[in-house]
Amino acid sequence: MKLYTKISIGLVAGAVVGVGVNLAGWEPGIRLIQSMEILGTAFIRAITMIVIPLVVASLIVGVASLGDLRELGRIGGKTVAYYLCTTAVAVSIGVVLSNLIQPGGRIPEESKTALLEAYGGEAQGRIELAQEAPGLGNLFLSLISDNPIQSAAEGDMLPLIIFTILFAAAASVLAEEKKRVLIGFFDAVNHTSMVIINWIMAVAPYAVFALIAAVTARFGFDVLRSLLVYAATVVAGLLLHAFGTYALVVKFLARFRLGEFYRRIREAQILAFSTSSSNATLPVTIKVAENELGASTRVAGFVLPLGATVNMDGTALYQGVAVMFIAQVFGIDLHWTTQLTVVLTATLASVGAAGVPSAGIITLALVLRQANVPETGIALILGVDRILDMLRTAVNVTGDLSATVFIARTEGELEARVEGQLAEEAAG
Ligand code: ASP
Numbered sequence: 001m002k003l004y005t006k007i008s009i010g011l012v013a014g015a016v017v018g019v020g021v022n023l024a025g026w027e028p029g030i031r032l033i034q035s036m037e038i039l040g041t042a043f044i045r046a047i048t049m050i051v052i053p054l055v056v057a058s059l060i061v062g063v064a065s066l067g068d069l070r071e072l073g074r075i076g077g078k079t080v081a082y083y084l085c086t087t088a089v090a091v092s093i094g095v096v097l098s099n100l101i102q103p104g105g106r107i108p109e110e111s112k113t114a115l116l117e118a119y120g121g122e123a124q125g126r127i128e129l130a131q132e133a134p135g136l137g138n139l140f141l142s143l144i145s146d147n148p149i150q151s152a153a154e155g156d157m158l159p160l161i162i163f164t165i166l167f168a169a170a171a172s173v174l175a176e177e178k179k180r181v182l183i184g185f186f187d188a189v190n191h192t193s194m195v196i197i198n199w200i201m202a203v204a205p206y207a208v209f210a211l212i213a214a215v216t217a218r219f220g221f222d223v224l225r226s227l228l229v230y231a232a233t234v235v236a237g238l239l240l241h242a243f244g245t246y247a248l249v250v251k252f253l254a255r256f257r258l259g260e261f262y263r264r265i266r267e268a269q270i271l272a273f274s275t276s277s278s279n280a281t282l283p284v285t286i287k288v289a290e291n292e293l294g295a296s297t298r299v300a301g302f303v304l305p306l307g308a309t310v311n312m313d314g315t316a317l318y319q320g321v322a323v324m325f326i327a328q329v330f331g332i333d334l335h336w337t338t339q340l341t342v343v344l345t346a347t348l349a350s351v352g353a354a355g356v357p358s359a360g361i362i363t364l365a366l367v368l369r370q371a372n373v374p375e376t377g378i379a380l381i382l383g384v385d386r387i388l389d390m391l392r393t394a395v396n397v398t399g400d401l402s403a404t405v406f407i408a409r410t411e412g413e414l415e416a417r418v419e420g421q422l423a424e425e426a427a428g
């Protein structure tokens with residue numbers, strides 16, 4: 001049985017068990033499931049453990065094996081431009097859908113008060129965290145690490161990535177024999193990390209079972225009922241982006257067969273969904289890009305670590321809907337120019353968000369502030385955040401993988417695969 005099938009069984013079984021004990025209100029069952037969550041958390045810690053060595057090694061191999069610095073500039077420029085454009089499209093989908101559906105217009109007054117009361121305290125915690133985060137204006141400074149080891153220790157990915165790219169770019173201009181030693185070493189680190197990932201992934205089906213059972217056992221279905229239209233708007237937007245925008249890119253720009261693309265990336269998607277973390281999923285995303293999609297380490301090793309940190313289309317889309325929803329509930333009419341600022345700030349905020357669970361809700365506070373919508377409105381949507389976080393993370397990872405096939409294609413890779421497909425299509 002393929003690993004993906006086993007993980008899917010773990011997911012479905014976890015959901016059935018979790019929802020079952022939840023609806024039955026069976027306390028001992030809920031407690032048992034919660035104590036099992038430790039298995040899921042251990043799994044997430046284990047794959048996260050390998051993220052820093054893997055990111056550093058794959059970036060160094062990827063960047064140092066580029067021919068020269070101009071090549072780095074070209075791939076880097078393309079990747080960042082692609083990421084920003086697709087993210088702006090994602091937020092726009094969220095904002096347009098919210099204008100059409102008006103999810104905030106359908107919340108009864110008593111639900112609004114109840115939600116604000118129930119989640120007000122928790123929301124305040126997130127708002128305070130956002131105040132500690134560097135504002136959008138300081139994003140630039142936060143890109144430069146004054147101590148890369150500390151950035152690595154704190155899991156501060158973006159400055160670490162920028163330092164590593166700089167280091168690898170410098171290595172690429174060294175004399176051939178020195179460069180070969182460095183690339184050889186990090187290539188070995190890269191492969192060793194992949195072996196560890198394969199070992200850890202062997203327990204993924206059980207871990208996914210535990211994670212999903214724990215989330216669904218605690219899930220507040222009552223809250224979902226009052227936020228149904230809001231949640232449905234986010235989900236509709238995410239589906240549209242995942243199967244609309246990316247499908248266009250994959251089919252027309254990367255000329256990769258659609259069905260095959262979506263089938264081959266399922267393992268990364270399901271893991272992103274179960275862990276709610278692009279960072280924790282990154283090792284598997286890289287494995288999928290190289291082994292399943294046929295991208296080189298040169299492209300995947302550069303595009304994916306960067307993507308897991310800066311490219312969060314699902315998060316940005318959700319922020320677009322959330323800002324509109326909160327404004328609508330509070331009866332604030334957002335002028336179209338303000339909505340345009342939301343597109344811009346949500347795009348930047350998703351760059352600043354870390355690829356960890358719930359990061360998007362913290363940077364949402366920044367977007368709300370920029371649009372002059374009360375940040376306390378976060379309390380309205382916290383109740384369904386976990387489940388939406390799972391979905392948006394799966395979209396974030398899908399976005400990174402669609403970028404990989406696009407960039408790989410423009411770099412003349414995937415030729416064999418694409419030609420194979422065309423031959424098969426002609427034959428079939
Ligand atoms: N959990 C998301 C991720 O890791 C970030 C977020 O939207 O909260 O990609």
